[in-house]
Amino acid sequence: MNYWLTYFEKSGMTESPDYHNSVKYFEKFEKNFPSVKIKDIGITPQGRKLKVVIISKDKAFTPLKAKRTGKAIVLIQNGIHPGEIEGKDACMLLLREILVTKEKAHLLDNLILLIIPVLNVDGHERLSPFNRPNQNGPKKMGWRTNALNLNLNRDYLKADTPEIQSFLKLFNEWLPDFMIDNHTTNGADYQYHVTYGIEKHQNIDRGLVQWIKNKYLPYLHCKVEADGFIIGPYMEFKNGAIESGILDLPSPPRLSHGYCAVQNRVCLLVETHSLKPFANRVFSTKSMMHHTLEYLNDNVEEIMALNIQADKNPLRNYLTEKKKFPLILISNGKFEKFLFKGFEWYDEYSEITGSMVRKYTSKPVEIEIPIFNQAKSLKKIFVPEAYLIPQEFESVIKVLNYHQIKLTRLQNDKMFKVERYRFTNVSFSPRPYEGRQLPSFNTECFEENILLPKGTYIVPTKQRALRVIINLLEPDAPDSFAHWGFFNAFFERKEYAEAYIMEPYADIMLENNPTLRNDFYKRLEFDEKFRNSPLDRLDFFYQRSPFFDTRENVYPIMRFISKSGVDF
Incomplete structure (x- = not known):
């Protein structure tokens, strides 16, 4: 069994391997099990190879073959922020339980897994013990951005980076039925071992929303807490302070779970707590993935049917029935009560900052705070x-x-x-x-x-x-x-009119256009800034002249x- 020990385990659960050794471990699965195939999906800015590990009992290693199996495709992404790397180590442990010890082998009965060990490989290799001051291990961790200093988890829609371009090719060719994106969160101290983000608003199909709220999330909470981990929604606080309440609002498609929503798919954003020990974060991530896969495996027909319908509904809603598309979503100001499991805190004046600084004790507290979890459409359009x-x-x-x-x-x-x-x-x-x-x-x-x-x-x-x-x-x-x-x-x-040209032309415009003359003098009367700006006054005529660029x-x-x- 020593052959299958991970670098994480050999280090006493305090370290994570570099990219070379990470890939070597996944290659062991490929070498020993015909159900595993590793493929290159792209090249990073610094020339490193991006990999995906495909696990299929049917050896369905292409999108076409995978679709023919009738099984659900689940994409697991790690290391888009490589300082938050526990998902990679958790995937090693989970795959070992599926393939080697076979205690979770049944998860491949109805599922095909795609695992990206590390998406931001260049950032992963920028190793240092000082990359994340708010984080408790591992001993060395990667850097948040890629080699171009860009945050990949802001790039899903605009696709500026080679890594996301490679991801989009993989995603759109395979079109997974569910995605898991593993992270670690910063911010306040609290009891929760692991939190999650998942879309439940007007930016995703309503059928999927009901499935998430009524079936999947209750199951996930129950099972993960039975494993000994306290689980809650992603802790983004309204004014940066716990007592102001939690924001649980639509995520834009620049982010992984927001992107999946506009692709009519569910993405679970896993956010372990940075102040918890690295080992705790690895195992809580593993718990989130295991129970998600368990639920999907047991309910494969339902999620696949919901996805098929989610692909059809926008065409019916916005093209056939001509409903308005919710383009801009914001909080409607309403909230529910949420029992927050935190640690007692106090605010203390700091000579360093010249302001109050929040500090936490180790005493657990439970307080009721608002959770702002309802959105409204600020703007709707006809498609x-x-x-x-x-x-x-x-x-x-x-x-x-x-x-x-x-x-x-x-x-x-x-x-x-x-x-x-x-x-x-x-x-x-x-x-x-x-x-x-x-x-x-x-x-x-x-x-x-x-x-x-x-x-x-x-x-x-x-x-x-x-x-x-x-x-x-x-x-x-x-x-x-x-x-x-x-x-x-x-x-x-791009073009301008000099005053010595435009001023006499403006005189002619005033003389020949009573409506323009009326508008000009009204503006002079009621707009002081305009009245006192020679450039704005001249521009008034330039914009209404045939010289103005209509583009x-x-x-x-x-x-x-x-x-x-x-x-x-």
């Missing part, structure tokens, strides 16, 4: 039949291809009646976020008849990934191309609202 993308936006098309969105192209020039957006109140974040300068804006919709040239891309919304399409292409969506800065150039003015602040992607004379 168009298609989006039209000019062919020059190859960077956008590349991302759509990563998500395996179906596209066609115009074979000839054609007239379209479209809806377009104009950006207003544009501003930019003072610092970059994930390497991008993020804009903030409002939008105004207008209609236009436009001749689009041959080669224009057509993105029909009548496809399984409708939610992905909307979240990328609707500019007001929180993780849209527009909000991630893909179209920042369209906020810039400034106009979103170049169009919504197709009429099929008149057009064949997709």
Whole structure:
């Protein structure tokens, strides 16, 4: 049995192996069991190979063969944040119990497992005992971001990184029935050994929501607590303090569980507690995975049927029945009471910070706090039949291809009646976020008849990934191309009119246009900032002149609202 001891166990449960030795351990399974196959899925920025371990009793090592088995596909991802690495070690132990000791061999009766040992391999190899000051072990751990200093768990929709591009290829080819993403959380001290995030709001199919709330989560709580681990929802506090309450609100698709939701799939985000010993975190993660697989294995037909229906429902709801799509989700301010299991705390003045600092004791307490777990739609939209993308936006098309969105192209020039957006109140974040300068804006919709040239891309919304399409292409969506800065150039003015040219032209405009003259003098009367700004006053006329660039602040992607004379 010594052959199957993990590095974690040999170290006295205080260490995790580097990537080379991690892969070597998984290769033992491949060498000894024909039901295991390891495949390369990509290359990291520093040239390391990304791996996936496929476990199938039927040797169904391709997506096509896997689908033919009728079994549910479960994807387990580890090490997207490599300092939070216990999922990798827990997977080694769980696989040993499935394949070697066979005490959990039945989990392969109805399931096929895909395990990514480490997604952020470059970050994993940036080992140090000092990478996570809030964390209790292992002795050395990896770094949060990849070699490009980007956080992979903000990249699922925009797909800037090679690692996520590789992940998306794997995900969309296999289209798992369930995903588990293993993490460790920072923040307050509390009794919970393990917490979880899972989508239960308007960003995921209602049938899956009912399954999560009424069946899966009650089962998971019962079984994990029977293993001796205290389990609760992910602890994100409203104002950063426990007493302000827990936020349990929709996650954007930049995150793993938010991305799965827009793919009509459930993702369990496992978040062990960073202050608990490393061994406790490994075993609580293993418990979460084991009981999730147990439930899925026992209820395989139900989850697969729910997923099939979840793929159909958006097409019926938003295209056939013309319901409005919930584009922006926020808290409705309502909450339920939650019995929080924490440790007694106190706030103490610090000479270091010059402010109060929260400190925790080891005395357990239970207090009632609010949990804000209801969302409302701040904005809803009607889903168009298609989006039209000019062919020059190859960077956008590349991302759509990563998500395996179906596209066609115009074979000839054609007239379209479209809806377009104009950006207003544009501003930019003072610092970059994930390497991008993020804009903030409002939008105004207008209609236009436009001749689009041959080669224009057509993105029909009548496809399984409708939610992905909307979240990328609707500019007001929180993780849209527009909000991630893909179209920042369209906020810039590229031509100008000098005052000595524009001022006499403005005189002529005033003389010949009574409506414009009235608008100008009203603005002078009621807008002090405008009245006192020579540049704004001149710009008033420039924007209304034939010299003004009509593409400034106009979103170049169009919504197709009429099929008149057009064949997709």
